[in-house]
Amino acid sequence: MTMIAGLGFTAPWLLLGLLGLPLLWILLRAVPPAPKKQIFPAVTLLLGLSDKDSQSDRTPWWLSLLRLLAVAAAILGFAGPVLNPTRDTAGSGPLVLVLDGSWAGATNWQETGKQISSRLEEAGRANRPVALLQLTAPKALQFQAAATWQQQLPGLLPRPWQPSADQIDAATAHLAASDQRFDSLWFSDGLAYAGQQDLTEALSSHGAVTVISSGLPILGLLPPVAKDGALEISLLRSAPGGPTLGAQSVEVLARGRDPGGTHRTLTQVTAQFEPGATSTSLQLALPAELRARIERFELPDQRSAGAVALSDDSLRRREVALISSGAPDEGLALLSSLHYL
Known part of the structure; x- marks a missing residue:
């Protein structure tokens, strides 16, 4: 790249076209040859008439200058100008x-x-x-x-x-x-x-x-685990802390379908990273019906596969019934201790 007064050019050889501008000026300002006079008898019929529109015998200087400036601008544009290019990183x-x-x-x-x-x-x-x-x-x-x-x-x-x-x-x-x-x-x-x-x-x-590298911390969300009747959600971060990464609060969304079938945020909790810690966890206690509707946990400010944890049937608390066919009478079966659990 060629540098001229802080302006770089990717195709500097095109600047040679500027040398042809003086020749173009001469051609535009050249006086055409004088017309040959030939007497035509019928012209006498036009004597006494005046022409309101007059035409100059040469191009006005200001019009020639504008045309030359337009050509010069086109040459500079095709030369690929770059203002203050960084030559050290190229x-x-x-x-x-x-x-x-x-x-x-x-x-x-x-x-x-x-x-x-x-x-x-x-x-x-x-x-x-x-x-x-x-x-x-x-x-x-x-x-x-x-x-x-x-x-x-x-x-x-x-x-x-x-x-x-x-x-x-x-x-x-x-x-x-x-x-x-x-x-x-x-x-x-x-x-x-x-x-x-x-x-x-x-x-x-x-x-x-x-x-x-951006140097920003990277957050990850581990799959939830059912523990002591609640959901344990664990998070990780790539940097342990420092002047800009001490205590850090992270929002966690639980997404699923409501009773109407619309996908929405069912609940929202906040996880807290202690200064110098790379992991944290929290306990989330939810009613059985709401817990069964959760489909995924996600971090709203992180768009990556590591910021989403899908839930499965292992997190749901299901009601189980045991039916015994030993009692012949239906009424006695409904009173049996093995009928419901």
């Missing part, structure tokens, strides 16, 4: 974008997509070939133009699981199959998992590695 050579692409990054996926788009724009201005490697769905490295990946970016979605050992081995094999040098930008979801160190070493063997 780099050169091939670039690999590595994404965890797991459930932990689903909540901030839109922000991650904007960062990826920004990096692709920088790579495009620097004419760097780019390859993308999503660890939850690893594929062979394909270096393409940044504009090509920009078109495929809307279809890039996180997966509801973390990278498994087999997927990490597959990603490492794809990296080992490439014999060229490249830099790596790793968009991390913020969770640690097995195989990260091996993958880091594989990326470092090809070039510089830069890890990008």
Whole structure:
């Protein structure tokens, strides 16, 4: 990229067209040759008539100037101007974008997509070939133009699981199959998992590695468990605390269908993380009828698979009846201790 007074150009060779503007000015201001005079007898019939519309023999200077400015603006536009481009992050050579692409990054996926788009724009201005490697769905490295990946970016979605050992081995094999040098930008979801160190070493063997992470805590909701006649709900968070993550309150919603069949929030509770704690739990006591309607628990501010816990029949308290056919009389059967329990 060429820099001129703080303004960068992705196609600076197009600026050579500005040198042709003086020639264009001369052509626009050139006086056409004088017309040849030829006497025509019938013209005498037009003597004495005046023409209200007059036409200049040359283009007005202000109109020529406007036309030249329009051409100059078109040349500058096609040259790809960029105001104060960041030359230190553009780099050169091939670039690999590595994404965890797991459930932990689903909540901030839109922000991650904007960062990826920004990096692709920088790579495009620097004419760097780019390859993308999503660890939850690893594929062979394909270096393409940044504009090509920009078109495929809307279809890039996180997966509801973390990278498994087999997927990490597959990603490492794809990296080992490439014999060229490249830099790596790793968009991390913020969770640690097995195989990260091996993958880091594989990326470092090809070039510089830069890890990008939001640093925000990641919350997870464990499946509810029936305990002592109540529901025990457990939550986890990725960061134990610190100056910005001491005590933390998290809302938990119990969703299900009301008697009319409408899906709604049946109850809402608050879980409290103590300073320095990475886990917490709470007890939720509900009437049997309301408890049987709960279908799922979820964290309203977290949109990921880890922020949803589905309930099943093990959480419901069902009424059970035992009927004994030993008594011949129906009235005696209804009075039997084995009839109802």
